[in-house]
């Protein structure tokens with residue numbers, strides 16, 4: 001029998017889970033796991049009281065143990081997974097079942113600046129609403145199924161909580177968990193709309209072959225046509241059309257510089273008004 005990796009699952013509180021929180025999808029981003037452990041500790045001490053159960057998942061313990069992004073394959077490109085597969089493919093299928101039908105927050109850290117920001121699926125109205133109740137200045141909509149991220153399994157908000165390897169990311173991860181539990185009603189209290197700027201992810205920004213990379217564009221700051229947004233070995237990369245850079249960094253990925261997006265609304269109310277307008281207009 002194959003020696004399958006197992007996620008660590010802590011389901012705590014009364015009744016069926018109304019929220020799931022996933023950390024450690026990438027083994028070199030332990031801040032989400034720190035946030036989960038802190039929250040579980042506070043719940044067990046009685047310092048945080050749950051109205052409804054929450055499922056906490058440490059997604060990839062073998063990768064966390066070695067401090068690497070993954071062991072055999074990027075877990076966040078492996079969903080919905082394969083119950084007949086091995087390593088992360090199998091792990092993905094197990095995690096998918098654990099979050100089925102439960103609104104889910106998954107916590108990451110990043111090398112790109114600034115943080116934080118979040119992602120939701122563009123067809124997931126509830127998820128978009130929940131994302132807009134977290135302290136996120138930017139929310140990017142996309143199609144999780146296309147890239148094989150956790151959102152391929154259900155209603156998932158992905159948050160890049162803070163800088164990779166920082167205490168700041170740990171504290172931020174904990175704070176996002178607290179806000180998410182409020183927004184889902186798992187803990188009692190208000191979770192008002194924060195009205196982040198909303199973007200639609202469009203495409204990857206390719207990374208041409210080279211030795212040295214410099215990204216000149218700033219994430220979430222508009223790049224205009226004709227603007228130099230990066231340099232490869234000193235040679236300029238020039239934008240042919242307007243875009244908003246997302247997750248752009250010189251060293252974040254091997255094969256791409258990041259992603260491009262377009263701004264779709266300055267707030268959730270503007271987004272809803274626009275959707276209502278476009279659907280009534282046929």
Ligand SMILES: [Zn+2]
Pocket residue numbers: 025026029108109
């Ligand atoms: Zn990550």
